[in-house]
Amino acid sequence: MSQERFGPDTALLVVDVQNDFCPGGALAVTGGDAIIPVINAWMPRFATVVASRDWHPANSVHFGSWPPHCVAGTYGAQFRAGLDTGRFLLVLDKGTNNVDDGYSAFEATSEDLKAWLRSRGIEMLYVCGLATDYCVLQTVLDALRLGFGVTVIRDGIAAVEVHPGDGQRAQDAMTAAGALVTGDSPSCCNILLAERSYSWLECKRGKPSRSALCFWPRRSYAGRIYLRGMRCTQT
Numbered sequence: 001m002s003q004e005r006f007g008p009d010t011a012l013l014v015v016d017v018q019n020d021f022c023p024g025g026a027l028a029v030t031g032g033d034a035i036i037p038v039i040n041a042w043m044p045r046f047a048t049v050v051a052s053r054d055w056h057p058a059n060s061v062h063f064g065s066w067p068p069h070c071v072a073g074t075y076g077a078q079f080r081a082g083l084d085t086g087r088f089l090l091v092l093d094k095g096t097n098n099v100d101d102g103y104s105a106f107e108a109t110s111e112d113l114k115a116w117l118r119s120r121g122i123e124m125l126y127v128c129g130l131a132t133d134y135c136v137l138q139t140v141l142d143a144l145r146l147g148f149g150v151t152v153i154r155d156g157i158a159a160v161e162v163h164p165g166d167g168q169r170a171q172d173a174m175t176a177a178g179a180l181v182t183g184d185s186p187s188c189c190n191i192l193l194a195e196r197s198y199s200w201l202e203c204k205r206g207k208p209s210r211s212a213l214c215f216w217p218r219r220s221y222a223g224r225i226y227l228r229g230m231r232c233t234q235t
């Protein structure tokens with residue numbers, strides 16, 4: 001992986017890399033801790049790194065759906081050892097009330113994430129963390145709905161898989177909604193995710209429509225479409 005840094009309009013969002021979601025935890029995700037070195041390696045490329053955490057009260061209707069996990073202040077709620085938390089500019093607490101909510105980082109109660117990102121001019125998010133099929137999925141769908149461009153770091157996520165295949169289905173749902181996954185090229189325009197991803201690059205195919213690209217930040221100039229962070233391979 002190139003160590004090229006992203007521009008100031010691009011942030012990394014690390015979802016719920018907490019003890020209870022890692023092997024040995026109350027709601028363990030297989031391979032939940034294997035993503036930590038991957039995430040650590042991505043972090044230095046971003047000026048802004050934000051993390052969310054489940055931060056539940058001891059008694060919550062949320063625990064009707066799930067075994068009790070990530071109770072505020074407990075070991076299970078702590079970030080997993082080894083995660084480079086020193087790079088977190090903001091930590092978002094979510095699921096803090098007696099409600100079955102807080103799957104999405106945008107539901108955080110400690111900060112209005114959307115407003116926080118907007119006030120810093122951030123329009124693109126790279127998303128990683130746990131778990132693919134719940135909190136990562138809901139965070140990505142919310143981000144897209146709110147108009148952010150989203151790239152999911154494929155090796156930086158892991159799924160609970162309550163039902164086998166949930167992880168893949170979640171990934172499909174994210175790409176269908178407009179997210180890119182690192183290493184993938186949306187079929188609509190055969191674009192590749194560029195490792196050098198700061199400058200606006202021209203999409204030579206012209207106007208993308210009815211595709212993932214509709215949701216991707218893009219600008220037109222002199223009748224040409226430029227896509228941020230991507231290289232169009234078509235001429």
Ligand SMILES: [Zn+2]
Nearest residue numbers: 054062070095
């Ligand atoms: Zn939870």
